[in-house]
Amino acid sequence: MLYAASVWIKPLFSGDSNAPLRGSQGVTRKMTQAQRTAALVITGAMKTSPTDSLEIHANLLPMPLLLQHLLHNAALRLASRPQSHPLHAIVKRVAKRNVKCHKTALHYLFHGLRINPEKIETISPHPIHPTSLTLFITDIASSKEEAIVDFQTAQVAR
Amino acid sequence: MIFTDGSSHNGLVGAAAVLFIDHNHITTLRHHLGKATEHTVFEAEAVGLLLAAHLLTQRREVTFAAMIFADNQAAIQSSSHPTAKPGHYLLIHFRKLMKRLQNKKNVDCEALSLNWIAGHADILGNELADREAKLAASSPTNATLRHLLPKILCKPLPESISAAKQDHNAKLQNRWLSIWKQSPRYDHMATIDPSSPSKAFTKLTKYLGKKQSSIYVQLRTGHVPLNKHLYRFKCSDTPLCLQCNDERPESVHHFLFECPRYDRERHILRTKIGQKALSLQCLLADSRAQRALFVYINETKRLKATFGEIPLPPEKPG
Numbered sequence: 410m411l412y413a414a415s416v417w418i419k420p421l422f423s424g425d426s427n428a429p430l431r432g433s434q435g436v437t438r439k440m441t442q443a444q445r446t447a448a449l450v451i452t453g454a455m456k457t458s459p460t461d462s463l464e465i466h467a468n469l470l471p472m473p474l475l476l477q478h479l480l481h482n483a484a485l486r487l488a489s490r491p492q493s494h495p496l497h498a499i500v501k502r503v504a505k506r507n508v509k510c511h512k513t514a515l516h517y518l519f520h521g522l523r524i525n526p527e528k529i530e531t532i533s534p535h536p537i538h539p540t541s542l543t544l545f546i547t548d549i550a551s552s553k554e555e556a557i558v559d560f561q562t563a564q565v566a567r
Numbered sequence: 568m569i570f571t572d573g574s575s576h577n578g579l580v581g582a583a584a585v586l587f588i589d590h591n592h593i594t595t596l597r598h599h600l601g602k603a604t605e606h607t608v609f610e611a612e613a614v615g616l617l618l619a620a621h622l623l624t625q626r627r628e629v630t631f632a633a634m635i636f637a638d639n640q641a642a643i644q645s646s647s648h649p650t651a652k653p654g655h656y657l658l659i660h661f662r663k664l665m666k667r668l669q670n671k672k673n674v675d676c677e678a679l680s681l682n683w684i685a686g687h688a689d690i691l692g693n694e695l696a697d698r699e700a701k702l703a704a705s706s707p708t709n710a711t712l713r714h715l716l717p718k719i720l721c722k723p724l725p726e727s728i729s730a731a732k733q734d735h736n737a738k739l740q741n742r743w744l745s746i747w748k749q750s751p752r753y754d755h756m757a758t759i760d761p762s763s764p765s766k767a768f769t770k771l772t773k774y775l776g777k778k779q780s781s782i783y784v785q786l787r788t789g790h791v792p793l794n795k796h797l798y799r800f801k802c803s804d805t806p807l808c809l810q811c812n813d814e815r816p817e818s819v820h821h822f823l824f825e826c827p828r829y830d831r832e833r834h835i836l837r838t839k840i841g842q843k844a845l846s847l848q849c850l851l852a853d854s855r856a857q858r859a860l861f862v863y864i865n866e867t868k869r870l871k872a873t874f875g876e877i878p879l880p881p882e883k884p885g
Binding site for chain 1: 568590634636640643644646647648649650651652653654655656658659662665666669676677679680681682683684685688690724725726727728731732735736738739742743745746747750752756763764765766768769777778780781784785787788790791792796800
């Protein structure tokens, strides 16, 4: 139901304010109805129960917040792509400057959530060569006591 | 021997490495990473390892065997196999430094080891590293001067994705709470479970079946097949309780605490859980009152038409 939500949903909140942004409120309302059905099944409440208390009992994030959460994760994932990634240059260009009209989903994502990809770390998909050699020995004792004994023997050996 | 540690203190993150040679404390390197909303403790531990590798490359000894002690198992495990995860770029850099060290000093890989040491176990080096890391975290002015640090740490490190996610999730939870506080249901629910929204209710009903958790939700929301609620939806002719002659609306409160018809059952309930049986918070949010509550509901037979006989949870849940 939420597949590729970052493409067809615009950010619902901006910054720390609770005022909803325009754009995707109608879709969100429809999705809330779907989540409500699920919450009713999870909790086994009567069908007249209010949605917000159902969400509290089933511990399901309310739909607008859940969507915002998904968007934020998607934006961070895009922002951390390495230079070799096809989207890297596009994301960089889009995040640098906002446009007034013909906004793309990326414009809404980065300017609505105020994420600057330049400041975010880069995650390389293949950090080390698969055949790289062992550079040092790593040793993790199975328990706290064993670790201390190991440390003491190492200290005496010096 | 080098001890490293990373720590988060008052919303700020710092890392330190302490070098010991023959039980003597030689030098310390400290680095201040920044805010905890931008950097994780895992990154701090990785920076600690970086500092340790840098300390080793700076030594002039011709041959040596070095042991690095860190108190974070995750950082040690992933340092031998960094993957595509947040913060691992620091470990890749750590490996680069170690490789350079091996080439430069011609050290065997057997001579370099990275060990786990239990934190807070009264080991001098570890305690010192811990204190130094906290010192580094407390203020950027406590950090070692830049020209003594490895190159990668001269500029501020990029923000961590996992820290950003954590920060965002905390903000979402706060936002949920503030939305929930505006709900007309908030006051009633806050008397039962002041911690909500939280996992408390999921925990409470973890070992319960559908029927049992369903009863909990219905009693807590007040949407329950008792006359007061049924009358609202025209499913009952009267909101009043038909079990007694008090002419009171049959609400959850009336059913649990007032109705004289159930005095005998209520007495049993009270002997089981004591005076606390008079509070909604205990009855509907405390796992210790669970069994007694279901016994009470079964005995009154009021909800039998909807739920049938409710199976009782075992004496001690879990």
